[in-house]
Amino acid sequence: MQLDDLYRRVIMDHYKNPRNRGKLADESVTINLNNPTCGDRISLQLQVVDGKVTDARYEGEGCSISMSSASMMTEAIKGKTFEEALSMADKFSSLMKGEPVEFEELEDIEALSGVNKFPARIKCATLAWNALRKGIEHRHD
Numbered sequence: 001m002q003l004d005d006l007y008r009r010v011i012m013d014h015y016k017n018p019r020n021r022g023k024l025a026d027e028s029v030t031i032n033l034n035n036p037t038c039g040d041r042i043s044l045q046l047q048v049v050d051g052k053v054t055d056a057r058y059e060g061e062g063c064s065i066s067m068s069s070a071s072m073m074t075e076a077i078k079g080k081t082f083e084e085a086l087s088m089a090d091k092f093s094s095l096m097k098g099e100p101v102e103f104e105e106l107e108d109i110e111a112l113s114g115v116n117k118f119p120a121r122i123k124c125a126t127l128a129w130n131a132l133r134k135g136i137e138h139r140h141d
Helices: 002-016 064-077 080-097 107-117 119-140
Strands: 029-035 040-049 052-061
Touching: 002 064, 002 107, 029 119, 040 064, 040 119, 052 064, 052 080, 064 080, 064 107, 064 119, 080 107, 080 119, 107 119
Parallel strands: none
Antiparallel strands: 029 040, 040 052
């Protein structure tokens, strides 16, 4: 199996079987963002205890890339401090720019690496990550 095929399967798995889709029952930070270019929208909820993301959920509509990225991101940031989550967001941003990135903690997220070849789709992939940044900035205010 070619790497592109594997990546496509990982993306479609997260799209068809989303992780962490839904709402948090407890009080949380909610961030709503949309991508007016293509109509993708996300509502990201973060549950934060002592500066650590203890849970993350999302709802939204969009293409397979934006929704898969949200699924992957919410899986990856659970249990991370704000600094660790922001570091992951920085790595993802570098990935979208085509820069080399170490993937130890990014797991399935590497499957989105091919998106950087399609500039119009980068905003789809980064929507959830931008919501994460906005949520963390909101918590620091």
